[in-house]
Amino acid sequence: MIQSILVLGSGSAGLIAALTIKRKIPQVRVTIVRSPEIGIIGVGEGTTPNFPRHLFDYLGISRKEFYAIAKPTWKLGIRFLWGERKEFYYGFSQQLDAQWSALPKPNGYYCDDDFSAVDLPVAMMEQGKVFARQANGAPDVQPWHAFHIENVNLVECLERYARAIGVEIIDGKVVGAERGPKGISAVFTEDGRKFEADFYVDSSGFHSELLGKTLEEPFVSFDKSLFCDRAVVGGWERGADEPILPYTTAETMDSGWAWQIEHEHHVNRGYVYSSHFISDDQAAEEFTRKNPKAPKSPRVVKFRSGCYKRMWVENVVAIGNAGGFVEPLEATALMIVCSESQTLVEFLLHSNLKPTDTFRNLFNKALWNTWEEIRNFLALHYYANTRMDTPYWKACREETDISGLQELLAFYRENGPTGFGRHTLPHTGTDFGMEGYLVMMVGNKVPYQNRSTPTEAEWNIWRSAQAQNRAIASQAMTVKEALYFVHHPGWQWTSDAQPLISK
Ligand SMILES: Cc1cc2nc3c(=O)[nH]c(=O)nc-3n(C[C@H](O)[C@H](O)[C@H](O)COP(=O)(O)OP(=O)(O)OC[C@H]3O[C@@H](n4cnc5c(N)ncnc54)[C@H](O)[C@@H]3O)c2cc1C
The missing domain is CATH 3.50.50.60 (FAD/NAD(P)-binding domain)
Known part of the structure; x- marks a missing residue:
């Protein structure tokens, strides 16, 4: 039974993974180990609509609080x-x-x-x-909207959420891992500390410390x-x-x-x-x-475009750039991070925190299909x-x-x-x-x-519908005007969750 999960890395991928796991499976101890010296990639600013859906609908995060901190x-x-x-x-x-x-x-x-x-x-x-x-x-x-968010604001905001719900964040550069019968049994930091967990999420970015380097999963290039x-x-x-x-x-x-x-x-x-x-x-x-x-x-x-053949090997799942990357032409990175985190949580819950080989295989198949489609x-x-x-x-x-x-x-x-x-x-x-x-x-x-x-x-019907869309749009609001409203202290969302940080 998985009782502790160690997430390696606190870029947007590691933080979203940790937040999603802790929010949905609160009884599991979630620890992030990350290296401030290596830092985060610091780019990645556009999302698809699954990102706000993940935050607000799936994780139940307050819109008002998120807009105030992340400023999307x-x-x-x-x-x-x-x-x-x-x-x-x-x-x-x-x-x-x-x-x-x-x-x-x-x-x-x-x-x-x-x-x-x-x-x-x-x-x-x-x-x-x-x-x-x-x-x-x-x-x-x-x-029908997604967000533009400055990566640094997003990471800061996610880190505050993660801490607020009980994710422990430890600074340390991981330099090695110990293998056990079920995969990785511990990771070691440069200063000699050892961290053990039942399950590991590799969100170490392009380094892919656990999936790529330790487990040596093959990387499939998309360069053709x-x-x-x-x-x-x-x-x-x-x-x-x-x-x-x-x-x-x-x-x-x-x-x-x-x-x-x-x-x-x-x-x-x-x-x-x-x-x-x-x-x-x-x-x-x-x-x-x-x-x-x-x-x-x-x-x-x-960067190199491609992904690892399997994202989940033994007791390690890679989320974010540690698992795969393609250029941001359709802003797919955070889309995959959110959907993969959600799938992982659902699989862990459905398997009562004792994931079977068939769950793992299904996860890998679903992820591979998604990467191929992208x-x-x-x-x-x-x-x-x-x-x-x-x-x-x-x-x-x-x-x-x-x-x-x-x-x-x-x-x-x-x-x-x-x-x-x-x-x-x-x-x-x-x-x-x-x-x-x-x-x-x-x-x-x-x-x-x-x-x-x-x-x-037919053309008359078509053109009059286009004209109607244009006429409604001409009366609509610019981003600047709409931001003024949602940042106003008196603004209320129709339905909103309780704040996590400022409660
Ligand atoms: C040019 C470019 C443009 C992009 N544009 C978009 C976009 O518009 N939309 C989008 O969704 N995505 C975009 N992305 C992707 C986006 O940047 C990332 O997918 C996203 O930020 C997730 O990054 P990450 O958390 O996987 O990795 P990183 O931000 O690199 O984080 C890695 C973490 O692992 C830690 N770490 C690494 N090695 C170790 C170690 N040995 N020990 C301890 N800690 C370690 C680091 O310190 C860090 O905390 C873009 C990427 C690039 C390159």
């Missing part, structure tokens, strides 16, 4: 400067895997030329708005599908003329792409690239040339992008391994943007689903044969 802003989706269109938006709502009842075809068939204002969240993003106004003037905060392996990172203080945008921007660059993430007082920008096509200095030059406000010597972060989904972003003809983008179109998507692409090329393509996909429960694939294929104008020729009456 809202993200309704991603604006892609990608493909041959000037731009397109991927919102967290269902714009394309949907059909209006008055029309005979799903929405994607009406988006060949004009892919805009398909639903309200996208119309909002297009106008830099975030939420509609309620009759009393307050923002109508809808569940995802060519990027570095990022230059550097932001700036928001100027008075720079509105807080309600989305992440993903912009095509010569040898990769750049993100822009919106915090209240800070703009975070980074360029993800492939070192096979451009040097660090060239990437920094292109980045600062296109972003004159960015620091002249941006920080270089190296790899395939990101690969489609690169494969379908026809915006630039640089050597990097030519290679993406010609050489990206999209073997996991052959059936979907063949179906789409014949039949177009119908949601039936979902039956070609594995069922993994990510935040993307068929909607994500449709947005990428329609947004990038992937060609298809079975084209529809809507009647004038």
Whole structure:
């Protein structure tokens, strides 16, 4: 029976894992061992909607308290400067895997030329708005949002939550581990201390101290599908003329792409690239040339895309970068951290804290399917992008391994943007689903044969719905206005949990 869990690392992954375990299984002793000397990666600022769902709905954390400490802003989706269109938006709502009842075809068939204002969240993003106004003037905060959060604020906030619910946090650099009959029996720190536990969560970031180094689980590289392996990172203080945008921007660059993430007082920008096509200095030059406000010597972060074949080996589960990593094109890292932590807790509870081999195998299968889906989904972003003809983008179109998507692409090329393509996909429960694939294929104008020729009456219905979405969005609120409301001392969420820290 598991009575004690040691979490190695206190980046966002280790803290979310520890918080989730302690909150849901309070009788288990949870200890974090982390090295302030090694520190945290300190990047990672965008989430998907499963992050607020995990915190507020699953863990029962107070919105008011979280907003006060972590200071998130809202993200309704991603604006892609990608493909041959000037731009397109991927919102967290269902714009394309949907059909209006008055029309005979799903929405994607009406988006060949004009892919805009398909639903309200996208119309909002297009106008830099975030939420509609309620009759009393307050923002109508809808569940179809994710967050932008500065990594340092998030980690500080999670650490305070973890301590408040009884997670012990110990400083120490782990330099070795002792193997026992059921896996790892203890870890040792540089200063000679020994820490024992029944179960271990490896959240040591790219070091993967326990799963990778001690247990030597094989790493599966995604480099045939995802060519990027570095990022230059550097932001700036928001100027008075720079509105807080309600989305992440993903912009095509010569040898990769750049993100822009919106915090209240800070703009975070980074360029993800492939070192096979451009040097660090060239990437920094292109980045600062296109972003004159960015620091002249941006920080270089190296990474490898891929994941370990199994996340759970013996009595060790890896969560966060210690288990796998892909570039932040769809902000998937915290999404996996939350869903994996939740799955682990449910499996531990369902097995009465005595997990069996079949539970472990099922966990590994589910996680592997999720990583494969993320790899395939990101690969489609690169494969379908026809915006630039640089050597990097030519290679993406010609050489990206999209073997996991052959059936979907063949179906789409014949039949177009119908949601039936979902039956070609594995069922993994990510935040993307068929909607994500449709947005990428329609947004990038992937060609298809079975084209529809809507009647004038159909177009009238379509255009009047777009006009209605635009009209509602024009009356909606900016992020700055909505933040004013939720940070006001008198603001009350419709339903909220008790605070954990300031109780
Ligand atoms: C360029 C870039 C952009 C990103 N953007 C996003 C994004 O937009 N959205 C998103 O969700 N994610 C993003 N990520 C991913 C995100 O940074 C991480 O997934 C997330 O912060 C989790 O990190 P982590 O906790 O796994 O690792 P880390 O933050 O690296 O934490 C590792 C922890 O382990 C400890 N540790 C390591 N070795 C030892 C040891 N031997 N002994 C003791 N302690 C040890 C460290 O001290 C630290 O506490 C991005 C990543 C990169 C590289």
